[in-house]
Amino acid sequence: MKISARNVFAGKIAAVRSGAVNAEVEIVTDGGDRIVAIVTEGSVKALGLAPGVRANAYVKAPWVTLLTGAADVRFSARNQLAGTVGGLQKGAVNTAVALRLAGGSVVHAVITNEAADELGLADGVAATALIKASHVIVGVPV
Amino acid sequence: MKISARNVFAGKIAAVRSGAVNAEVEIVTDGGDRIVAIVTEGSVKALGLAPGVRANAYVKAPWVTLLTGAADVRFSARNQLAGTVGGLQKGAVNTAVALRLAGGSVVHAVITNEAADELGLADGVAATALIKASHVIVGVPV
Amino acid sequence: MKISARNVFAGKIAAVRSGAVNAEVEIVTDGGDRIVAIVTEGSVKALGLAPGVRANAYVKAPWVTLLTGAADVRFSARNQLAGTVGGLQKGAVNTAVALRLAGGSVVHAVITNEAADELGLADGVAATALIKASHVIVGVPV
Numbered sequence: 001m002k003i004s005a006r007n008v009f010a011g012k013i014a015a016v017r018s019g020a021v022n023a024e025v026e027i028v029t030d031g032g033d034r035i036v037a038i039v040t041e042g043s044v045k046a047l048g049l050a051p052g053v054r055a056n057a058y059v060k061a062p063w064v065t066l067l068t069g070a071a072d073v074r075f076s077a078r079n080q081l082a083g084t085v086g087g088l089q090k091g092a093v094n095t096a097v098a099l100r101l102a103g104g105s106v107v108h109a110v111i112t113n114e115a116a117d118e119l120g121l122a123d124g125v126a127a128t129a130l131i132k133a134s135h136v137i138v139g140v141p142v
Numbered sequence: 143m144k145i146s147a148r149n150v151f152a153g154k155i156a157a158v159r160s161g162a163v164n165a166e167v168e169i170v171t172d173g174g175d176r177i178v179a180i181v182t183e184g185s186v187k188a189l190g191l192a193p194g195v196r197a198n199a200y201v202k203a204p205w206v207t208l209l210t211g212a213a214d215v216r217f218s219a220r221n222q223l224a225g226t227v228g229g230l231q232k233g234a235v236n237t238a239v240a241l242r243l244a245g246g247s248v249v250h251a252v253i254t255n256e257a258a259d260e261l262g263l264a265d266g267v268a269a270t271a272l273i274k275a276s277h278v279i280v281g282v283p284v
Numbered sequence: 285m286k287i288s289a290r291n292v293f294a295g296k297i298a299a300v301r302s303g304a305v306n307a308e309v310e311i312v313t314d315g316g317d318r319i320v321a322i323v324t325e326g327s328v329k330a331l332g333l334a335p336g337v338r339a340n341a342y343v344k345a346p347w348v349t350l351l352t353g354a355a356d357v358r359f360s361a362r363n364q365l366a367g368t369v370g371g372l373q374k375g376a377v378n379t380a381v382a383l384r385l386a387g388g389s390v391v392h393a394v395i396t397n398e399a400a401d402e403l404g405l406a407d408g409v410a411a412t413a414l415i416k417a418s419h420v421i422v423g424v425p426v
Contacts (some may be wrong), residue, residue: 182322184362
């Protein structure tokens, strides 16, 4: 199977926290990076999501928000992934940014060129990727 | 009214499943395609969402993820719409893809050119559109 | 701190409505514009979100849907922000649109050129921005 989402985090489910309609699923990659997803309870049952199960987290690159500089704001986004810029591709309007995390995962973001300039993004710059848990799709290999 | 969202699925509500804050709303198009949306309980009451009510599901094209190939991963996304590619428009960075579903609905997706190449997208190729229920806006004609 | 999200609405929390997994947080800008966000209960506790607390709402421009014309459809999106177009930037595929709200906030949207044409967007045209509450990230200055 091939998927258009540029971010695929392969790992194992560490925790599932249930609600009435939605559940929070925490996936830990083999390198130790953590991604939290919100999925419906229907998906938890249908996919058999439970601690220890191997699962992938998928995120489209335009859903990733990037931060640089002093941590003077705390965010609601459940995924705040600190890393180092390791690749920039500038288009006419948007810039594609690759961010390497401590555990070895790479986060791909698409942001405007204006934002890329403001943030001072360049190879080696420290940055953080914000990803809302509700923007993460969970997949279970069969 | 005109809307910028490229995907508009017109149909009738088949089911509403309620939670504490959110509810799942299932819309069936006249052609039989099904779209599930997650909206707040406030919207269910304000819009009078109930089985039998005519409603539209709106989805921006960049929120659609595409898949091709063997179904070797099962996904949490509530909307997994199988169809056939019927139109590709390649830009400098992104490709717009039209996917025709069995019921006649057309799903518009915007993905990167790199992804379009990897997936081998071309007219007539079978593909599946993944859409998270939380990315669907529901509208009721008045 | 610098952030890639083009929409930053600075204000004060007016209300927090709690659920089992998620909560709805309403932020009112100093100019009186209102933005509703859905965040996890974990974030409500971690960030100390409560009425009166200063907070920012962040939204990426591609997550904003625009409407023009007669209000003949009612929408589930919790944020329906009426304003006037005050700036358009056309690219090869997408158009960036600035919408000025009554309270002085500016909403930045990225939509396709095709949609911009269909909606008849031009400076001074009345339009409405739809933003799903689940697409809003909340930040608290520290």
